[in-house]
Amino acid sequence: MKTDRNLGAFEIADKQSVTWDLVSLGEVVLRLDPGDMRIATTRQFQVFEGRGEYNVARGPRRCFGLRTAIVTVLADNARKYVELVKSTAPVSLV
Numbered sequence: 577m578k579t580d581r582n583l584g585a586f587e588i589a590d591k592q593s594v595t596w597d598l599v600s601l602g603e604v605v606l607r608l609d610p611g612d613m614r615i616a617t618t619r620q621f622q623v624f625e626g627r628g629e630y631n632v633a634r635g636p637r638r639c640f641g642l643r644t645a646i647v648t649v650l651a652d653n654a655r656k657y658v659e660l661v662k663s664t665a666p667v668s669l670v
Contacts (some may be wrong), residue, residue, distance in 0.1 A: 598642055604627055
């Protein structure tokens with residue numbers, strides 16, 4: 577057990593007693609890339625997800641197999657977005 581004057585006593589929980597190894601808090605952003613076309617004339621976009629909070633959860637999941645999650649707020653019509661995130665990197669959205 578480690579003691580800190582500002583935090584008091586705390587213990588690190590064992591892996592079996594927790595659901596997530598890492599939880600990131602924040603927003604996830606979609607970047608729509610029209611490629612070589614102009615935005616006004618293109619018929620399709622490549623979609624990339626990102627932002628620091630997302631990368632914090634995605635990296636340890638992909639590199640080390642940790643159980644990670646992102647706590648964020650999504651609009652009501654965000655079902656397609658959730659499916660995109662789940663299909664590209666298996667990060668849980670809480």
